[in-house]
Amino acid sequence: MLRKKTRWPSRRIILDTAGTGPLVSTAGSEPGSAKIITEGEEAMAIEALRQTELAGWKVRRGKVRDIYDLGDELLIVATDRLSAFDCVLPSPIPHKGRVLTLLSRFWFHYFADRCRHHLIAVVDRDVPQGFEPIADQIRGRSMRCRKTEVVPIECVARGYLAGSGWKEYQQRGTVCGIQLPPGLRQCDPLPEPIFTPATKAETGHDENISFEEACRIAGRETMTELRDKTLTLYRDAARYAKGRGIVLADTKFEFGRTPDGILLIDEVLTPDSSRFWPADRYEPGRDQESYDKQFVRNYLQALCDRGEWDKTDPAPSLPQDVIQATSGRYIEAYERITGEHFET
Numbered sequence: 235m236l237r238k239k240t241r242w243p244s245r246r247i248i249l250d251t252a253g254t255g256p257l258v259s260t261a262g263s264e265p266g267s268a269k270i271i272t273e274g275e276e277a278m279a280i281e282a283l284r285q286t287e288l289a290g291w292k293v294r295r296g297k298v299r300d301i302y303d304l305g306d307e308l309l310i311v312a313t314d315r316l317s318a319f320d321c322v323l324p325s326p327i328p329h330k331g332r333v334l335t336l337l338s339r340f341w342f343h344y345f346a347d348r349c350r351h352h353l354i355a356v357v358d359r360d361v362p363q364g365f366e367p368i369a370d371q372i373r374g375r376s377m378r379c380r381k382t383e384v385v386p387i388e389c390v391a392r393g394y395l396a397g398s399g400w401k402e403y404q405q406r407g408t409v410c411g412i413q414l415p416p417g418l419r420q421c422d423p424l425p426e427p428i429f430t431p432a433t434k435a436e437t438g439h440d441e442n443i444s445f446e447e448a449c450r451i452a453g454r455e456t457m458t459e460l461r462d463k464t465l466t467l468y469r470d471a472a473r474y475a476k477g478r479g480i481v482l483a484d485t486k487f488e489f490g491r492t493p494d495g496i497l498l499i500d501e502v503l504t505p506d507s508s509r510f511w512p513a514d515r516y517e518p519g520r521d522q523e524s525y526d527k528q529f530v531r532n533y534l535q536a537l538c539d540r541g542e543w544d545k546t547d548p549a550p551s552l553p554q555d556v557i558q559a560t561s562g563r564y565i566e567a568y569e570r571i572t573g574e575h576f577e578t
Contacts, residue, residue, distance in 0.1 A: 282314045282326040283375070288368050297322055298334070298506065304362055304378070307354060311376045312501070316560070318531050321549035325557055329578060331375040333564040334504045338377070340572050341471070341502040348470070349463060351498040352490060354378040382490025382497055387448050388432040388440050389460050391468035394483040395422050396509060396522070398442070399430075410442045419519045421483070421511075427468055429461045434488070459496060460489055471503055478570055480525070481516050483509035505567045525567035529560055 286293065286300045294301045297317040302309040312334040314326035335356060342353045357376040361369045392399055392409065399409040400420050407414060410430035418424075431448040432440040449457045464487050475482040485508035488500040501507050510525035521528075533556050537543040543550050552560075565576045 282328040283331060283371055284315060284326045285313055286311050286368055286371055288365065291364065298331070302362075302365075306381070308379045308381055309357070309362055309365070309372075309376055310379055311372050313375075316527060316530065318527060318534055318549070319545040321545070321547050323530070323549045323552060325552040327557060327564065328561045329576070330561065330564050333568045333576070334501055334506060335375045335377060336576075337504050337568050337571065338501045342498070344474070345467060345470070345498065345502070349467060349498050350495065351502075352379040352382055354380060379499070380492065380497065382492050382499055384434070384488065384490045384499065385452050385456060385460065385496075386434045387452050387457070387460070388434050388486045389464040389489065390430045390432055390484065390486045391427050391464050392430055392484040393424055393427040393468065393472060394481070394509075395420060395424060396483050399484075411444055421516075421520065421522055422518045427465055427472075429464055431457070431461075432486075456491075456496070460487075463487075463489070463496075463498075467498075475510070475571065476513065478573070479513045480567075480570055481511040481513050481522075483511055483522075485509070503571075505564050510567055510571075525563050525570070527560065529563060530556060 285295065288302075291302055294303075298313060298315050300311040300313060302311070312331035314328060314330045316323050316325070316327050316330065339353065339356050342351045345351065355378050356374070357372055357378060358374060361372060361376075362378065365372060395403055395409070395414075395418050402409055403414060403418065407416060409424075409428065412428050412430070415425065429445065430442060431445060432442045433451075434440060443451075445457065445461065452460075467487060468482070468485060471485070472482040482503070485503055487498060487502065487507075489496050490499040491497075505526040508526065509522075509528070511522040512525070515523050521532075530552065533552070534543065534545075534550070537550060538545060565578070568574070568576050
């Protein structure tokens with residue numbers, strides 16, 4: 235049977251792979267940025283944003299996001315940083331932050347009548363007062379959000395046997411301590427989606443924990459509500475994705491408390507928080523092609539297998555072909571899920 239070939243966007247990417255500044259200089263370029271050149275557009279340079287800097291404003295940096303406290307709100311800026319194996323890589327991925335932001339907006343709106351969320355607006359035109367000096371950097375990749383008290387639990391829903399779940403199943407027949415039927419293959423669908431909470435880490439690796447341990451941390455009533463919300467949202471999103479030709483293998487959600495109740499927060503169903511597989515290439519019993527950063531993980535794992543890296547900082551730079559393919563996969567994920575063209 236012939237398989238439909240996925241067409242990744244054709245771009246030649248010129249980046250400072252050492253992570254020290256732009257290789258291609260243009261007037262007005264900002265510190266901490268890198269450049270890409272699109273074939274056929276000789277004079278055009280598009281910045282890959284590594285981080286934001288704004289005098290007079292304190293910024294809290296996560297693995298990918300820069301977060302500013304606006305008083306009653308938060309400004310959450312999705313940069314083009316990429317993390318793998320608990321390390322932030324020196325090579326940013328062009329367009330990645332915009333994909334994460336716009337795809338999250340799509341899902342927040344999609345779930346709006348079923349689950350309240352923290353998104354006020356994506357910063358498209360008007361930037362918050364005081365952010366005019368970096369307006370061009372943050373437009374299209376920033377969200378104004380309600381403040382919440384973050385529940386310190388990653389709420390993970392798994393519908394397929396992949397990743398760390400597959401490794402544990404091979405050893406013990408379980409995933410995060412949940413017993414599964416014998417004889418399942420890598421990437422097989424599970425009999426029913428399962429909820430596997432994890433601790434939430436700003437740096438380092440999230441640690442899988444039992445539901446009982448999550449209840450001890452966040453409270454049983456809260457965790458029961460979050461478990462039910464997580465599985466409901468996952469099933470709904472998986473049905474939608476199937477109609478778009480995508481298998482949603484697993485995903486993680488985050489939630490926050492407010493006086494008015496619990497809100498869905500952070501990013502939602504992006505390539506950074508989910509495993510998306512092309513349905514027309516899905517075949518159990520092997521690793522799947524994906525729209526997430528697994529492509530980068532595979533490249534880095536090959537370095538480890540050859541003894542060229544040990545999964546500690548500093549992480550290696552990515553070659554241009556890996557950067558290009560990864561950027562293309564993020565863009566393809568956005569277009570396949572939303573049905574909209576991604577403007578580069």
